[in-house]
Amino acid sequence: MTAKLTLRSLAQSFVVVALFAFSSAHAQDTIKVGVLHSLSGTMAISETTLKDTVLMLIEEQNRKGGLLGKKLQPVVVDPASNWPLFAEKAEQLLVKDKVAVVFGCWTSVSRKSVLPVFEKNNGLLFYPVQYEGEESSKNVFYTGAAPNQQAIPAVDYLMNDVGVKRWVLAGTDYVYPRTTNKILEAYLKSKGVKSEDIMINYTPFGHSDWQRIVADIKKFGSAGKKTGVVSTINGDANVPFYKELGNQKISAEDIPVVAFSVGEEELSGIDTKPLVGHLAAWNYFMSVDAPANKKFIGEWRRFIKNPKRVSNDPMEAHVIGFNMWVKAVEKAKTTDVSKVTDAMIGIEVPNLTGGTAKMLPNHHLTKPVLIGEVRADGQFDVVWQTEGLVPGDAWSDFLPGSKDIEADWVKLKCGNYNLKTQKCSGQNYE
Amino acid sequence: MVRHVALWMLIVALACQAAVAADNDVAFSDALAALTTTNFKAKEQAASALAALRHPDTRATLQALLDGQLYYRRDDKQVLIVKEEAPADDLVRISTNNQLRKTLKTLIAGFDLADSSAQVRLAAVNEMLRALDAQGAAALRAQQEKETDSRVRNSIRTGLAIVDLDSEDANTRLAAVEVLTVSLNPDAYNGLNALLAKREPDARVQAAAIDAVKRIESSRSFYGAIETLFFGLSLGSVLVLAAIGLAITFGVMGVINMAHGELIMLGAYTTYVMQLLMPNHIGASVLVSIPVAFVVAGCVGILIERGVVRFLYGRPLETLLATFGVSLVLQQIVRDVFTANNRPVETPAWMSGSLQFNEALSITYNRLYVVVFMLIVFSALLLVLKRTTLGLKVRAVAQNRAMARAMGVRTQWLDAMTFGLGSGIAGVAGVALSQLTNVGPNLGQSYIIDSFMVVVFGGVGNLWGTLIGGMSLGVVNQLLEPYAGAVLAKIFVLVALILFIQRRPRGLFPQKGRAAEG
Numbered sequence: 001m002t003a004k005l006t007l008r009s010l011a012q013s014f015v016v017v018a019l020f021a022f023s024s025a026h027a028q029d030t031i032k033v034g035v036l037h038s039l040s041g042t043m044a045i046s047e048t049t050l051k052d053t054v055l056m057l058i059e060e061q062n063r064k065g066g067l068l069g070k071k072l073q074p075v076v077v078d079p080a081s082n083w084p085l086f087a088e089k090a091e092q093l094l095v096k097d098k099v100a101v102v103f104g105c106w107t108s109v110s111r112k113s114v115l116p117v118f119e120k121n122n123g124l125l126f127y128p129v130q131y132e133g134e135e136s137s138k139n140v141f142y143t144g145a146a147p148n149q150q151a152i153p154a155v156d157y158l159m160n161d162v163g164v165k166r167w168v169l170a171g172t173d174y175v176y177p178r179t180t181n182k183i184l185e186a187y188l189k190s191k192g193v194k195s196e197d198i199m200i201n202y203t204p205f206g207h208s209d210w211q212r213i214v215a216d217i218k219k220f221g222s223a224g225k226k227t228g229v230v231s232t233i234n235g236d237a238n239v240p241f242y243k244e245l246g247n248q249k250i251s252a253e254d255i256p257v258v259a260f261s262v263g264e265e266e267l268s269g270i271d272t273k274p275l276v277g278h279l280a281a282w283n284y285f286m287s288v289d290a291p292a293n294k295k296f297i298g299e300w301r302r303f304i305k306n307p308k309r310v311s312n313d314p315m316e317a318h319v320i321g322f323n324m325w326v327k328a329v330e331k332a333k334t335t336d337v338s339k340v341t342d343a344m345i346g347i348e349v350p351n352l353t354g355g356t357a358k359m360l361p362n363h364h365l366t367k368p369v370l371i372g373e374v375r376a377d378g379q380f381d382v383v384w385q386t387e388g389l390v391p392g393d394a395w396s397d398f399l400p401g402s403k404d405i406e407a408d409w410v411k412l413k414c415g416n417y418n419l420k421t422q423k424c425s426g427q428n429y430e
Numbered sequence: 431m432v433r434h435v436a437l438w439m440l441i442v443a444l445a446c447q448a449a450v451a452a453d454n455d456v457a458f459s460d461a462l463a464a465l466t467t468t469n470f471k472a473k474e475q476a477a478s479a480l481a482a483l484r485h486p487d488t489r490a491t492l493q494a495l496l497d498g499q500l501y502y503r504r505d506d507k508q509v510l511i512v513k514e515e516a517p518a519d520d521l522v523r524i525s526t527n528n529q530l531r532k533t534l535k536t537l538i539a540g541f542d543l544a545d546s547s548a549q550v551r552l553a554a555v556n557e558m559l560r561a562l563d564a565q566g567a568a569a570l571r572a573q574q575e576k577e578t579d580s581r582v583r584n585s586i587r588t589g590l591a592i593v594d595l596d597s598e599d600a601n602t603r604l605a606a607v608e609v610l611t612v613s614l615n616p617d618a619y620n621g622l623n624a625l626l627a628k629r630e631p632d633a634r635v636q637a638a639a640i641d642a643v644k645r646i647e648s649s650r651s652f653y654g655a656i657e658t659l660f661f662g663l664s665l666g667s668v669l670v671l672a673a674i675g676l677a678i679t680f681g682v683m684g685v686i687n688m689a690h691g692e693l694i695m696l697g698a699y700t701t702y703v704m705q706l707l708m709p710n711h712i713g714a715s716v717l718v719s720i721p722v723a724f725v726v727a728g729c730v731g732i733l734i735e736r737g738v739v740r741f742l743y744g745r746p747l748e749t750l751l752a753t754f755g756v757s758l759v760l761q762q763i764v765r766d767v768f769t770a771n772n773r774p775v776e777t778p779a780w781m782s783g784s785l786q787f788n789e790a791l792s793i794t795y796n797r798l799y800v801v802v803f804m805l806i807v808f809s810a811l812l813l814v815l816k817r818t819t820l821g822l823k824v825r826a827v828a829q830n831r832a833m834a835r836a837m838g839v840r841t842q843w844l845d846a847m848t849f850g851l852g853s854g855i856a857g858v859a860g861v862a863l864s865q866l867t868n869v870g871p872n873l874g875q876s877y878i879i880d881s882f883m884v885v886v887f888g889g890v891g892n893l894w895g896t897l898i899g900g901m902s903l904g905v906v907n908q909l910l911e912p913y914a915g916a917v918l919a920k921i922f923v924l925v926a927l928i929l930f931i932q933r934r935p936r937g938l939f940p941q942k943g944r945a946a947e948g
Binding site for chain 2: 173201206208223240243244247248252256271383
């Protein structure tokens, strides 16, 4: 009995050793790619899709023969929607796994949590979600929209094309809506909108009792001027909000709501009939009729084995980011972070909806801005789009504190350069 | 598909059909062709041109465009109406945007003004009043002459009066102001205010307008107060519904059941499953869900009681931890079965929209039903506890377990039944909540704190206390919200509650007698 056991454990340890040897031998000719997206907790709904997107891109790249003659190997970790855990997992990816690049984060607070880790270890992060700006790190490439690539054009559309004169800025109570609304308020005032024509409202995460707020919006909107709602309401809370709008008979024709956090993925879980006609501003819509988009959706559905799966804007951001990184590595002929970072600037890859995305010296992209109206089937009809591409602006021109600040990693070598005092302040992680 | 297109009319082909108005038909097909542009402004003009032609097919075309059923063929730009879900690839849907849809509705309303049904005419008039231009006003004036229905006439009168406020003639203005004195239409109020802002030259009109604005304002604030009260009651009803099951398990039995929220969640998921089972009867599915959810949540409740809670009677801390564990298990099961994403639960038609009392006060149906539903559930529960043998035994055990046992009550069985009853009620609450909020694995967590809050505030072990407690918390919250905002209002309520519990630890209606000590 004892002998048998020993024999078995011997065999086991042999297998383990062999596996180990194999995997480390294997690691020699692979490039590790970190994936830092929550696979559990509140953000899992959105972030799991992005993890799958990166895995698909890696698989495709490997089928094409990998990168620099090596195979790409994904290292997936789960920060579980827990912001401090994001920093820990990032440290693990950079220090223990020694990944060449990381694709990850969704909420701004998770990005802020990992920033010091990436700067300390000289890592490389691709962040794929629209955000509030006011940031530019040497180690981060922002492939989502800055406020001037989503919020400001959306407000312009409402102001010029729809003729909105009175504004409701409604948001969930956290950093992204608060900063965005601050920028929008300053922007509206610079356009001559008076304070009494702006109503600002914040609600907690997951708010479900919207009757009072919607009644207030209705009252605010019945003052004889065309009223529009700019919504930075996040996640779940949107469903009861739109339901209440429908029940109180506020139609999109009277008071349109333009949302920055509602996309195809979010709409796929809800009954979209009460939302028809309401607006969303993104840089990508699944419904855009373009060959590259069609091809991408086909591949995505095949990869995820679901012929009805939707695609959305942050997915496109990862596609662009990944393709740019591949190009930069090929250009630099190494995965060394400093060299790849330098090679990144000026790299161009095609957008899925047409045009090309170009990486700017401030680590943001040029993007088209699209405004879509919700259809009954949960997709969007594009009703407006910018003429050309909009270059992302890291520091808003409409906030007094950031007006004079410039980010430029080529000439100034600084992400927070004050043009007036000519000083580089570095990053402020508050 | 080809056959289908052939079945549905080829509008352009109609040109050869009607020889009588050949010119009109040519103009009609020209206007149709103009719809195939991507520019929304141009589409709007094309739609207006179509409407102006008054061709027999105009209304159907405009309606199809509004409903998203108007397509054109890619190669020859022929415009067709397709009522099929997924048409062939060579057809391009003519898309609309908000402004275009609004224009279309107004244009269609222009056709409906001549409809034989008063209901349709009323809807048409109200549609036209949303954006009334000179042309529309002229059409309404013409209609006013021949209109027979009094409601339609009234509606037209108010609309025209708003237009007449801008009239050159002081008498017309005065008459208009008099018409609008009793109107709660926001446009009327805005119009009167604009009139006052323009420094009305005629003293009579000025005085009448000031008086009208005052009257409108006072009735507006009256209806505003009613609205706030209703908002409070409806929020209170949600709280009571969520808490009332807990009032049984925690209040009567003294079990700190942290899985209460998950039992509500199970009720909500039951509604979702019922809708999947009967997709063509959404309205009925919600009604059927009520008993089914009661049974499902009740059975799970009995399982929890038999499997976990009964070993822990008299050990509140362990009960709390164990039921918290159960709540996590239930959440994970739901995540594994239904995925972590929220599930879409449809609202039946009779629960959407609102009950319009007048233009200042309307009450949404779903909230109204929740208030009524809560009252029904509450009375039913009260009846069960006060009028049935089960209720008698429940109360007996709650008051003195040993004595009840001595009298022959099977306390073990009774504990299971009571816990099942409380859990079943939680499931029923879940059906109601599925109509108000998101159905997802975290649904329960957002209500568990509120539920305990209501039960403790109302007084543990007292159903009436739960009712009054929930209602007053709802009303206070809604009274505060306009001033403090949703975030602060909730904090204020919580702080007030803490202070209250400090003063009166046993809640609003403390249990009297021997049970209070036990």
